Amino acid sequence: MDYLYDGSFSGLLTCIYHHYYTEKATGIFTKDSYQMNLLNDVMTVETQQDKADRVYDALEEKVSHYAVTCIYKTFLSSVPDKEMKILRFAVMAFRVGPGITLMHGNDVAEGVLGAVKAVGNETEKMRQFVRFAQLKGGIMYGRIEPDHDVTELLWHHFTERFSFQPFIIHDVGRDKALVAYGREWYITDFTDEDIPEYTEEEMDYQQLWKDYFDNIAIKQRINPACQRNNVPMKYRKHLVEFQRVK
Amino acid sequence: MGSSMDVIMDKLKILADSAKYDVSCSSSGVGRAGSGAIGSTTAAGLCHSWSADGRCISLLKVLFTNKCVYNCEYCVNRRENDFPRASFEPEELARLTIEFYRRNYIEGLFLSSAVEVSPDYTAERILKAISILRYEYRFTGYIHAKIIPGVSKELLHEIGLVADRLSINIEMPNSESLSMLAPQKKPEQIFAPMKQITNTLIERGALVGPGNMFKGQDINTPANMLGTDKLSYDNALVPFRKRRDGTAFAPAGQTTQMIIGAAGESDAQILTTSENLYKTFKMKRVYYSAYIPVVSSPKLPDIKGAPPLKREHRVYQADWLLRFYGFTVSELFRGPGDNLDPDLDPKVMWALRNLDFFPVEVNRASYDELMRVPGIGAVTARRILRARRMSSVGFDELKKMGVVLKRAKYFITCRGKYRGDRDFLPETIRSAMIGMEDGLQMSMFDSNWNLMEQGAAMEKLSESGVI
Numbered sequence: 001m002d003y004l005y006d007g008s009f010s011g012l013l014t015c016i017y018h019h020y021y022t023e024k025a026t027g028i029f030t031k032d033s034y035q036m037n038l039l040n041d042v043m044t045v046e047t048q049q050d051k052a053d054r055v056y057d058a059l060e061e062k063v064s065h066y067a068v069t070c071i072y073k074t075f076l077s078s079v080p081d082k083e084m085k086i087l088r089f090a091v092m093a094f095r096v097g098p099g100i101t102l103m104h105g106n107d108v109a110e111g112v113l114g115a116v117k118a119v120g121n122e123t124e125k126m127r128q129f130v131r132f133a134q135l136k137g138g139i140m141y142g143r144i145e146p147d148h149d150v151t152e153l154l155w156h157h158f159t160e161r162f163s164f165q166p167f168i169i170h171d172v173g174r175d176k177a178l179v180a181y182g183r184e185w186y187i188t189d190f191t192d193e194d195i196p197e198y199t200e201e202e203m204d205y206q207q208l209w210k211d212y213f214d215n216i217a218i219k220q221r222i223n224p225a226c227q228r229n230n231v232p233m234k235y236r237k238h239l240v241e242f243q244r245v246k
Numbered sequence: 247m248g249s250s251m252d253v254i255m256d257k258l259k260i261l262a263d264s265a266k267y268d269v270s271c272s273s274s275g276v277g278r279a280g281s282g283a284i285g286s287t288t289a290a291g292l293c294h295s296w297s298a299d300g301r302c303i304s305l306l307k308v309l310f311t312n313k314c315v316y317n318c319e320y321c322v323n324r325r326e327n328d329f330p331r332a333s334f335e336p337e338e339l340a341r342l343t344i345e346f347y348r349r350n351y352i353e354g355l356f357l358s359s360a361v362e363v364s365p366d367y368t369a370e371r372i373l374k375a376i377s378i379l380r381y382e383y384r385f386t387g388y389i390h391a392k393i394i395p396g397v398s399k400e401l402l403h404e405i406g407l408v409a410d411r412l413s414i415n416i417e418m419p420n421s422e423s424l425s426m427l428a429p430q431k432k433p434e435q436i437f438a439p440m441k442q443i444t445n446t447l448i449e450r451g452a453l454v455g456p457g458n459m460f461k462g463q464d465i466n467t468p469a470n471m472l473g474t475d476k477l478s479y480d481n482a483l484v485p486f487r488k489r490r491d492g493t494a495f496a497p498a499g500q501t502t503q504m505i506i507g508a509a510g511e512s513d514a515q516i517l518t519t520s521e522n523l524y525k526t527f528k529m530k531r532v533y534y535s536a537y538i539p540v541v542s543s544p545k546l547p548d549i550k551g552a553p554p555l556k557r558e559h560r561v562y563q564a565d566w567l568l569r570f571y572g573f574t575v576s577e578l579f580r581g582p583g584d585n586l587d588p589d590l591d592p593k594v595m596w597a598l599r600n601l602d603f604f605p606v607e608v609n610r611a612s613y614d615e616l617m618r619v620p621g622i623g624a625v626t627a628r629r630i631l632r633a634r635r636m637s638s639v640g641f642d643e644l645k646k647m648g649v650v651l652k653r654a655k656y657f658i659t660c661r662g663k664y665r666g667d668r669d670f671l672p673e674t675i676r677s678a679m680i681g682m683e684d685g686l687q688m689s690m691f692d693s694n695w696n697l698m699e700q701g702a703a704m705e706k707l708s709e710s711g712v713i
Contacts, residue, residue: 102632105646128294132349140348160279161286161387165348204251208258208342209351215262216307217298220538220553226300230293240351241295 002027002040005083006047009075012083013052015045016090028083059090064098074115076149085111123150127157129231130169131240133206134199140167141195143238151178155185170195172238206240213241254342260332264312264323265358267540268415268503269533273304273353273388275454275498276410282380284348285387287410292353305356305390306346310334310372314360318417318428320508322540323360333362336375344383354388354410355379365396373401376408388498393443395435402439403495406446411498411530414439416523419516423509426545441472443500444527450495455528457569465528472526499530506561507554508537513586514579517564521575524568531569534561556588564592570624571617589680594620597657598672598679604657605664609638621654641665653679 001023005011007030019025026040036042059068071086079085089112093100103109125146132140140162144151151171158167159180166181170190177190236242274291293302309323311333317325343355357376359368372391379385391409393402406412414436418424421433447453451466502523506516520532536553564586567573571593578586578596587595597604597620606615608630616627629647633639640660645651656666656675666675 099636104629105633105643110646128292130350134349142350157286157288162284162348164283201251205345205349208251208255209346209349211255211259212262212306213295213297213303215259216266216303217301218266218538219299221299221301221555223300224298227296227298230296230300230302239295240349 001025002029002034002042003045003083004029004031004034004042005045006031008047009072010049010052011045011047012075012086013055014048015083016055016087017048017051018043018045019087019091025084025087027081028087055090059093062097063093063100066101067093067098070101070112070116073119073153074112076153077115077119078148079115079118082115085115119148119150119153122146122148123153125235126150126154126169129235129239130154130158131238132167134202135196136199137196138166139196140165142167142169143172144169145173145234145238146171147234149174151176152187154178155180159183159185210241210243254338257332257334257338258308258342260330261308261310261312261334264360265307265309265356267322267535267538268307268356268358268392269535270390270413270501270503270531271302271304271307271356272411272501272531273390275530276388278386278497282384282386284344284383285354285385287353287386287388294350294352304353305388306343306352306354307356307358308334308339310339310357310359310368310375311362312360313362315363316361316428316430318431319543319545320417320427320505320537320540334375336371336378339375340378340383340385343379344385347385347387354385354390356390356392358392359394361394365394366398366401368394369397369401369405373405373408376405380408390498393439395431395439397439399442402442403446406443406496407494409496411501412439412443412496413501413503416502416504416519416532418509419504419506419511419519420509423511427509438473440500440502440523440527440529443496444529445471445473446495447499452495452497453528454499454530456524456530457566458572459524459569460528470528500527501529501531501533503533503535505537506534506558512583513557513561513564514575514582514584516561517568517575517578518582520565521568532565534558534565557586560586560588560592567592567596572614573618590676591620593618594653594679598676601670601672601675605659605666605670606657607659607662608644609634609661619654619657621650621652621657 003015003018003025005015005028012028015025015028023043031044034042056068059071071089074082074086074089088108089100092108096103100109101113104113126144130142130144132142135141149171151169151174154169155178158169158178159182162180163182168180168190169178171177172192175189175191177188179186179188179190231239231242271293272291273287274289276287277289278287291304293304295303297303311331312323313331313333314321314323314325339355339357343352346352347354355376357372359372362368362371376389376391379389388411389409390411390413391405393405393412393414395414416436417428417431424431424433444453448466448468448471453466453470455465504516504519516534523529523532536555536558538553564578567578568575573596578592586592590598597618603618606619608616613627613631616622616630617624622630626647626649630639630644630649633643633647638661639647641651641655641663644654644660656678
């Protein structure tokens with residue numbers, strides 16, 4: 001039976017519940033992405049928080065907190081068929097226990113562990129590549145366009161670092177943002193219309209940074225391939241130092 | 247800032263241009279949650295961009311001034327070199343650092359300097375700039391301060407209390423080349439601050455040492471103290487005790503840098519010097535920079551030659567073997583004039599010279615033995631140990647764990663099976679390896695520094711206790 005869910009994490013956990021107590025899932029899809037076909041039965045799974053909580057608690061108690069973290073990070077990823085990867089992982093986790101997160105050689109475990117790695121890598125890239133600009137009113141604003149939905153994973157690093165500076169990290173592709181001030185933060189819908197103007201000195205600092213960036217390279221060692229390995233082209237769009245036209 | 251912005255722009259161009267030959271850009275070695283107004287550091291370090299030469303940009307790397315009273319032959323800032331000069335004001339530099347930092351351009355500041363007036367005069371200005379940053383802006387990000395040889399003990403100590411990492415450039419691998427190329431810098435002047443830093447860290451029970459070299463040993467003992475300070479401790483009436491008085495002194499330790507390829511020394515000599523630095527001062531890292539002719543001098547090698555990047559790469563690989571893989575210089579070289587094999591990774595070179603050590607049975611070998619197998623690194627060695635607790639491992643599992651089998655297969659057996667499918671002779675394995683390095687070489691050459699970054703990732707893991 002194919003499951004359709006609302007795309008939320010609780011919704012996905014509810015699906016895992018039904019896999020055990022209703023009928024086994026052959027595929028899990030979000031409602032808007034599903035293509036009807038004649039081969040499979042379809043069930044729309046209503047998100048139920050109590051059922052989701054039971055699955056969550058069971059995973060945490062019988063497997064490990066880390067396994068739940070892995071499942072959540074996979075949920076944030078954009079890997080294909082992530083829902084079924086998570087379901088298979090959960091089923092196996094209940095069987096083998098916490099050791100599952102070490103089983104890199106196993107395809108089911110690796111389905112989730114690989115996604116965790118990809119999400120972790122991109123989170124690290126975003127820690128490196130968010131570029132803030134100062135808005136009038138003193139808020140710092142940064143645009144990102146990650147493949148995976150890593151915005152909320154950035155809160156700890158940046159709130160710790162900029163505790164006295166309000167900031168917004170805007171995922172342009174998903175129209176959402178991390179908004180933080182002090183140690184408080186939340187995720188909200190956000191679009192380009194919500195951005196106030198930049199301060200006057202902002203452009204000066206961007207220019208200073210570009211000048212610095214150009215000057216720091218040693219001409220005798222120019223190495224574009226290495227630079228491309230470390231700063232993939234897809235991320236350059238939002239990096240001040242790679243903008244050439246004013 | 248308005249009109250003064252142009253002035254700062256000019257200064258930044260000049261002083262970044264002069265600083266770029268410093269190699270280190272690492273922001274690793276200290277993890278600190280933000281406790282001031284702005285900033286935090288991550289133990290693993292964080293790069294923010296990569297410049298056109300493929301080197302990572304983590305810190306704002308500038309000279310405080312490039313006005314120099316010295317006349318070192320190899321140095322772009324030498325007194326007789328005719329080119330633009332500038333100096334920052336301490337406040338200007340602090341402000342610039344903060345403005346870059348809050349935009350997430352950088353992890354912090356790497357402040358070096360030419361010697362203006364005298365070492366102490368320059369050190370005082372550096373201290374002023376980083377103090378403004380720490381105490382007025384309450385910046386808790388990363389600060390790496392370069393110590394100028396000849397600076398007074400008191401100033402060095404003050405700088406160490408503000409900065410995270412200190413470094414003194416040893417410049418050349420031996421004293422002859424130093425006296426030839428940097429006659430105004432004396433070895434005593436270079437080693438005195440290195441000693442002082444190590445001793446201060448030992449007093450505070452905070453010396454960590456390079457990579458895994460001293461893992462599991464307590465190196466913060468009076469016996470490890472260097473020079474005259476050691477005497478005073480041995481004779482002290484009060485027993486030696488670890489002191490932790492709240493203010494951290496250079497919590498990310500000290501590093502140094504040397505230029506290779508400028509004075510005709512062998513790789514064995516270079517790495518012997520590094521090994522001595524690691525063993526004596528227990529510094530975190532030695533950086534190497536392929537000699538780049540930026541000034542012409544009759545004492546220097548032909549200025550038309552390209553920088554020996556490949557050699558630098560091999561030296562770095564060997565350096566990693568010293569710090570993380572348990573190798574010693576005497577194992578890697580056959581004599582003081584010996585060089586690394588330019589065509590082979592130094593670990594492969596060692597393996598081919600010591601074939602009696604191989605093949606290693608992966609299901610029985612110790613961690614240290616696994617670490618000597620080409621194609622197996624710290625992460626994969628760990629995984630092997632972990633996996634074989636459950637069941638024995640075969641070639642397929644090794645592959646999934648990330649072992650580079652096309653290299654490793656010549657040196658291992660799995661459950662008694664050998665897959666090298668060639669004669670177990672150095673020459674046959676060597677030619678197979680070179681065949682594969684040829685394909686690899688171009689990419690390695692292109693992404694020279696990327697490989698260093700992977701190494702840096704290893705350092706990350708070790709510093710955060712994963713390895």
